[in-house]
Amino acid sequence: MMQTLFLLTICAYSLGALGAILGGRGQLGRSLVGALAAIGATAGLLLGLTVIFTGQSFTAFVPALLPVGGGLALRLDPLGAFFLSVIGVVAIPASLYGIAYNEIYESERGSLRLLGAMFNLFLLAMSLVTLADNVFTFLLMWEGMSLTSYFLVITESDEAETIRAGNWYIAVTHVGVAFLVAAFLMLTGNASGAFSDLRVHASNLSPLARDLVFLLTLLGFGSKAGIIPLHVWLPRAHPAAPSYVSALMSGVMIKLGIYGLLRVALDFLGGGPAWWGVLVLVVGSVSAVLGVLYALMEHDLKRLLAYHSVENIGIILMGIGAGLLFHSYGSMSLAVLGLVGGLYHTLNHASFKGLLFLGAGSVLHATGTRNMEEMGGLMKRMPWTALFFLIGAAAISALPPLNGFVSEWLVFQALLKGLNIPGIEAAIAMPLAVGMLALTSGLAAACFVKAFGITFLAMPRSHEAESARESPLLMRIGMGMLAAICVVLGPGAIAVIPLLSRILVGLGGLAEVPVSLTEGVSLQVPTSSSQIALPTLALALLLAIGSIPVILKLLRVNFRLRRSESWGCGLTELTPRMEYTATAFAEPLRRVFAELYRPSKELTIDTHPESKYFVQSIAYRSEITPWFDRMLYTPLLHLIGYIANKIRRLQSGLVHLYLLYLALALMGLIFASRWIER
Amino acid sequence: MNDLLFSQLSTLVAASVLLFGILLVWRRSLLAYIKVFQWQSTMLTILFAIVAYFGNDPKLYWIGVLLFFLKVIFIPRLLQRFLVQIDVEREVAPYINTATSLVLTGVMVLLAQAMTNPLIRLITLPTRNGLPFAVALIFIGLFVIITRKKAFTQVLGFLVMENGIAMLAVLGTFGIPLIVELGVFLDLLMGFLVMQVFVYQIQGTFESIDVSKLNQLRY
Numbered sequence: 001m002m003q004t005l006f007l008l009t010i011c012a013y014s015l016g017a018l019g020a021i022l023g024g025r026g027q028l029g030r031s032l033v034g035a036l037a038a039i040g041a042t043a044g045l046l047l048g049l050t051v052i053f054t055g056q057s058f059t060a061f062v063p064a065l066l067p068v069g070g071g072l073a074l075r076l077d078p079l080g081a082f083f084l085s086v087i088g089v090v091a092i093p094a095s096l097y098g099i100a101y102n103e104i105y106e107s108e109r110g111s112l113r114l115l116g117a118m119f120n121l122f123l124l125a126m127s128l129v130t131l132a133d134n135v136f137t138f139l140l141m142w143e144g145m146s147l148t149s150y151f152l153v154i155t156e157s158d159e160a161e162t163i164r165a166g167n168w169y170i171a172v173t174h175v176g177v178a179f180l181v182a183a184f185l186m187l188t189g190n191a192s193g194a195f196s197d198l199r200v201h202a203s204n205l206s207p208l209a210r211d212l213v214f215l216l217t218l219l220g221f222g223s224k225a226g227i228i229p230l231h232v233w234l235p236r237a238h239p240a241a242p243s244y245v246s247a248l249m250s251g252v253m254i255k256l257g258i259y260g261l262l263r264v265a266l267d268f269l270g271g272g273p274a275w276w277g278v279l280v281l282v283v284g285s286v287s288a289v290l291g292v293l294y295a296l297m298e299h300d301l302k303r304l305l306a307y308h309s310v311e312n313i314g315i316i317l318m319g320i321g322a323g324l325l326f327h328s329y330g331s332m333s334l335a336v337l338g339l340v341g342g343l344y345h346t347l348n349h350a351s352f353k354g355l356l357f358l359g360a361g362s363v364l365h366a367t368g369t370r371n372m373e374e375m376g377g378l379m380k381r382m383p384w385t386a387l388f389f390l391i392g393a394a395a396i397s398a399l400p401p402l403n404g405f406v407s408e409w410l411v412f413q414a415l416l417k418g419l420n421i422p423g424i425e426a427a428i429a430m431p432l433a434v435g436m437l438a439l440t441s442g443l444a445a446a447c448f449v450k451a452f453g454i455t456f457l458a459m460p461r462s463h464e465a466e467s468a469r470e471s472p473l474l475m476r477i478g479m480g481m482l483a484a485i486c487v488v489l490g491p492g493a494i495a496v497i498p499l500l501s502r503i504l505v506g507l508g509g510l511a512e513v514p515v516s517l518t519e520g521v522s523l524q525v526p527t528s529s530s531q532i533a534l535p536t537l538a539l540a541l542l543l544a545i546g547s548i549p550v551i552l553k554l555l556r557v558n559f560r561l562r563r564s565e566s567w568g569c570g571l572t573e574l575t576p577r578m579e580y581t582a583t584a585f586a587e588p589l590r591r592v593f594a595e596l597y598r599p600s601k602e603l604t605i606d607t608h609p610e611s612k613y614f615v616q617s618i619a620y621r622s623e624i625t626p627w628f629d630r631m632l633y634t635p636l637l638h639l640i641g642y643i644a645n646k647i648r649r650l651q652s653g654l655v656h657l658y659l660l661y662l663a664l665a666l667m668g669l670i671f672a673s674r675w676i677e678r
Numbered sequence: 679m680n681d682l683l684f685s686q687l688s689t690l691v692a693a694s695v696l697l698f699g700i701l702l703v704w705r706r707s708l709l710a711y712i713k714v715f716q717w718q719s720t721m722l723t724i725l726f727a728i729v730a731y732f733g734n735d736p737k738l739y740w741i742g743v744l745l746f747f748l749k750v751i752f753i754p755r756l757l758q759r760f761l762v763q764i765d766v767e768r769e770v771a772p773y774i775n776t777a778t779s780l781v782l783t784g785v786m787v788l789l790a791q792a793m794t795n796p797l798i799r800l801i802t803l804p805t806r807n808g809l810p811f812a813v814a815l816i817f818i819g820l821f822v823i824i825t826r827k828k829a830f831t832q833v834l835g836f837l838v839m840e841n842g843i844a845m846l847a848v849l850g851t852f853g854i855p856l857i858v859e860l861g862v863f864l865d866l867l868m869g870f871l872v873m874q875v876f877v878y879q880i881q882g883t884f885e886s887i888d889v890s891k892l893n894q895l896r897y
Binding site for chain 2: 654655656659660662663666667670674
């Protein structure tokens, strides 16, 4: 059964890639490629769910094709299965959505064949990352995932901006891989690369080596997950990629960074000292707050979403950091709580961020622009997209009863329990993190009020927005599926959370935490006085608010519907120029956080030559350069450029000189060998 | 007695192979280079025959025959035709003049001697005294490639270096398996043909086969 599903996954993706190369054009070709991807994703999802539900790992038989590094070894344990399921959850809607979305590439705007093939291979590589059972397989698939996603990012390669985004992405991702290779080499030592050997070997490492492995892992996987300051590729690559690819990259691929971190820190190293947890918590808090702050200032819809990915990765890491911290103090059940919060937010973020990116893609598809200042009034023109986007926006803003609320609630609960453990780190870090998370949630809500309001409400601000049309059926189906998942995962937490806590059993000595279903869900936490009650109360409150109109109706309040013009302060006609803009909406926050943003302002007023009281035009420009660009990357790039220029002198262009280098190197080696011999 | 004869003969022939290598550094005419290469390959063939005879390894005869056809007859003929087509006769103004080159060659032979010395003391093969010559020949081939400007000379430098490697193989291990040897020959031939095409291209682009002008391609 599991073998069949596994084979189906592999075959469907491979066939999809092959089919795309042979001819993925036209309605039929696109449908076939997308459908195969969806089938592969479905099989993967089912495989993941089977492993989670039965709790039994699945070992795939792989013929010994590659003799290097122990060859390919594939095994799916519950943790991997969870992430495989997450891939499936987003990949199925994204594939279906892609069938319709790819229509814009039918004309020569990028190669549809390459896109289809890379899309399938990308999904395949991601799935196999979760299945990898030795270092070689893991790194191979990880690299495959990075490369295929790079090609997906540069799909619209006719734009210089896209190429630049691709360069950023590939550079950051390769630096990350370098860290990972170093970490895995240290972890492997003389043992074989099999993961089971790694667990044994890791326990023999010296504390210093363990710390080093952990730091390298955090940097390596963090660069993929998008922690600040390694997140620079996210706001560049996500807007450049096709929207459903962004949905996958943001919804799923960056989560595999979390997977890797959990795998190494918890599974191989078996947890560590308290400062590991504190470090992850700090990194998470910083990413969350800065991510959302920069998101607020973005008017490019997809860049905004990309910054929100940084924010949400931060929230996930806060949960995981809390989990690691509890783990180091031996409070296993609290550790489970934090980790479950992180994992659940992983799943939730995958669903609502996938949904939002698909929604943004739908808007982009209809209006041809990502700039929010040129949108507006799309709700009347694209009601379905607007509805789905609204659901996604509510979920990411953590409004009950949607899924985002539940997981953030769990993370909050975990952080608030920090007072239960001794240790000065926890006493400082946890309450601060609570504050950061609260700030983040509030700002995120503000940001999505902006994103939804400016994009969908009021009057169209441009001709493109005015002539926008609802997107094709398949795109709506894709969004609808994810919207449904967002809604279901809210109250569905009752069923999901016990499963998630079961996934963690056995990782780093975590035992199964008894989960009892009382009011909503509660995890029995022995060290604390209270239970963690899930949003029963909040749900009740929400229902109460929702019933207000009904009560009013019952009280026979006058509800006659009147249609008339909006009141325009006495003006006879309202124009789009009078509307609130995204910049204006974000202005108060820009002022509050001016110290962080340090916006550059440029105000030009053209007056009439006769009198300065007759203003002809006012131009206002304000730009924000993120501080990590200013403080970290610009100097770094300058330094690299400087060194490269120095090294370039070696490149004289003379063949003889190159050969001389070769000969000298040879001679040097020979003498070095003689010298070492003595 | 037999071993002594083997040792002396092989050393003598190996030395003559090296001598032709040094001739390459001395001469300037491209036509002479071809002759030098031809003679060097002939001596190498003889070396193969000696090793085959004393070492009782009949398959080395076959390799010797192949080597003869390839390096004494086929490649020199190709080189001659090549020379006619590129219409250049002399190697002018190398980076290092002839006298200095010869001194440096001497240094390289000494270097090779110093390098192989520990190895010679370690092994008991009758042919071991020829090993430094083989290594020196490799160095000389590399030296010719580095210091000469004409692409044609560099191709010859490569061929001489290859001869050095073949000599090292036959002296050090009494020949490598036939299938590997065949592969090496094929490699050599393909490499040579590719280089020939490149030289034509260089000539077509720069109207010269002076490799030092290639830095015009630099950005």
